[in-house]
Amino acid sequence: MENHEHDTTECVACGKTIRPGDLGYGDVNNSGFMHADCAGTDPEDFTDAEGEPLPKGASIPKPYPY
Ligand SMILES: [Zn+2]
Numbered sequence: 904m905e906n907h908e909h910d911t912t913e914c915v916a917c918g919k920t921i922r923p924g925d926l927g928y929g930d931v932n933n934s935g936f937m938h939a940d941c942a943g944t945d946p947e948d949f950t951d952a953e954g955e956p957l958p959k960g961a962s963i964p965k966p967y968p969y
Pocket residue numbers: 914915916917918919937938941
């Protein structure tokens with residue numbers, strides 16, 4: 904029985920398929936991926952690599968290609 908469920912990754916924010924090379928952010932909690940455009944630009948919405956909130960005044964991390 905074939906299972907293609909995990910052949911594609913969908914943005915955790917908008918639900919659209921993420922294509923290789925799309926810029927975005929990984930989610931440290933569930934290994935999902937989110938478009939850079941969907942993540943917004945508010946530093947309070949971002950966490951560091953350990954999942955901790957960014958320090959006040961920190962700039963948001965750079966998105967990277969999927
Ligand atoms: Zn999206």
